[in-house]
Amino acid sequence: MPTVLVLNSGSSSLKYQLVDPGSGTALAGGIVERIGEDTGRVRHETRGQEVVRERPVADHGTALRLVLELFEEAGPSLREAGIVAVGHRVVHGGTSFSAPVVVDDDVVAAVRALIPLAPLHNPANVTGIEVARELLDVPHVAVFDTAFFADLPPAAATYAIDAKTAAEHGVRRYGFHGTSHQFVSSAVAIHPAVTAKLAAEGRDPRTLRQVVLHLGNGASASAVLGGRAVETSMGLTPLEGLVMGTRSGDVDPGIVFHLLRSGGLTVDDVDTLLNKRSGLLGLGGVNDMRELTRLVAAGDDAARLALDVYLHRLRKYVGAYAAVLGGIDVLTFTAGVGENAAVVRAGAVDGLGFLGLAVDPARNAARSREARVISPGPDAADTADTARPRPGAAAPALVMVVPTNEELAIARQTIALTG
Numbered sequence: 001m002p003t004v005l006v007l008n009s010g011s012s013s014l015k016y017q018l019v020d021p022g023s024g025t026a027l028a029g030g031i032v033e034r035i036g037e038d039t040g041r042v043r044h045e046t047r048g049q050e051v052v053r054e055r056p057v058a059d060h061g062t063a064l065r066l067v068l069e070l071f072e073e074a075g076p077s078l079r080e081a082g083i084v085a086v087g088h089r090v091v092h093g094g095t096s097f098s099a100p101v102v103v104d105d106d107v108v109a110a111v112r113a114l115i116p117l118a119p120l121h122n123p124a125n126v127t128g129i130e131v132a133r134e135l136l137d138v139p140h141v142a143v144f145d146t147a148f149f150a151d152l153p154p155a156a157a158t159y160a161i162d163a164k165t166a167a168e169h170g171v172r173r174y175g176f177h178g179t180s181h182q183f184v185s186s187a188v189a190i191h192p193a194v195t196a197k198l199a200a201e202g203r204d205p206r207t208l209r210q211v212v213l214h215l216g217n218g219a220s221a222s223a224v225l226g227g228r229a230v231e232t233s234m235g236l237t238p239l240e241g242l243v244m245g246t247r248s249g250d251v252d253p254g255i256v257f258h259l260l261r262s263g264g265l266t267v268d269d270v271d272t273l274l275n276k277r278s279g280l281l282g283l284g285g286v287n288d289m290r291e292l293t294r295l296v297a298a299g300d301d302a303a304r305l306a307l308d309v310y311l312h313r314l315r316k317y318v319g320a321y322a323a324v325l326g327g328i329d330v331l332t333f334t335a336g337v338g339e340n341a342a343v344v345r346a347g348a349v350d351g352l353g354f355l356g357l358a359v360d361p362a363r364n365a366a367r368s369r370e371a372r373v374i375s376p377g378p379d380a381a382d383t384a385d386t387a388r389p390r391p392g393a394a395a396p397a398l399v400m401v402v403p404t405n406e407e408l409a410i411a412r413q414t415i416a417l418t419g
């Protein structure tokens, strides 16, 4: 049973999972948090058992050594689990990478060269790769968050700023969370309810119009036409687009100049403001959607406004992407918020009946780890008979919840290159 260790190195954390790409199961996984701070913490999970260690973790090298120790102590032993490769999530691939690559010194140098474009993410990715290559003598593969969007149509990828300046500095829309958008949109395309809908409408799968909402701490939307990404909400950096846990998403760039010139803030202050002190946290005081919805239920006005701004932005993007695609066949929610927060899903499609979008309250409230349809209408199994649109009526869109699994996607892409 060949397995892949998947590493996701953040600025102060290291998330990992040991995946069996054949069966799709995670044999173990965990997170090292607060790397570089006085109080670090490791949580390692395997076979339903959890091991937690609190201790300072100086750097990513120490973090990975600690993880390898835990695999030996708490299991499963990496050797016995048949580890054949390591897959690394790399956030920014720039225009250099449009597909996963086997890591060599040139790849590391190229990822390092992209640091100016992703100062918050790529430094940790480089360190993670360097340390892991030192400690684990197997092939390493880099899987890029930007890859799925490398081929965005020029009209979607281009900012309307002076072309020469943009080209000189690599300023374009790159898009992120691509591994998730690709994994989820591929799962949607082969879901029985979706294939039945297309069959009933006599349509080619290449005409399937999807919108995917990846709503985690970071959040992004994508428009996917027949498997190809044609639009996405994150841009040069993962700051643009939707309202996120701590990031503002779209703002008027004039705000930045105003705060620099008249507000007495430095460039770093504004960077921290928009990336770490904005979004749900900045408006509602908490970045966790569970806590935010609790505050809303308790009548907290600031939390209510935060949720309203979040949902308004979502509806705006869904409407815009309906225009980009010429209509929506399937709208899919994924990631921590998208998979779990029924109130967000209901709010995001509220008033979008004119696009054929609606959720069935009972289906929306149900909990499941499986991909599922939450729009009204017949069950997936008998959709083929009844999904035929009435003459003159637009076919209703499907609204779905599909759990993402970036680790499995990375493990599969890693095996495909090394196996």
Ligand SMILES: Nc1ncnc2c1ncn2[C@@H]1O[C@H](COP(=O)(O)OP(=O)(O)O)[C@@H](O)[C@H]1O
Pocket (backbone or CB within 6 Å): 215, 216, 217, 218, 245, 287, 288, 289, 290, 291, 335, 336, 337, 340, 341
């Ligand atoms: N049951 C739940 N209800 C509402 N929100 C949830 C629930 N479970 C997780 N979330 C939210 O999901 C978000 C984290 O999503 P996740 O995809 O794990 O983030 P990331 O991978 O970007 O760190 C948090 O805002 C958290 O509150």
Ligand SMILES: CC(=O)OP(=O)(O)O
Pocket (backbone or CB within 6 Å): 091, 145, 176, 177, 216, 217, 218, 219, 238
């Ligand atoms: C690119 C990005 O936003 O990633 P995350 O959601 O993991 O912060």
Ligand SMILES: [Mg+2]
Pocket (backbone or CB within 6 Å): 216, 335
């Ligand atoms: Mg995630």
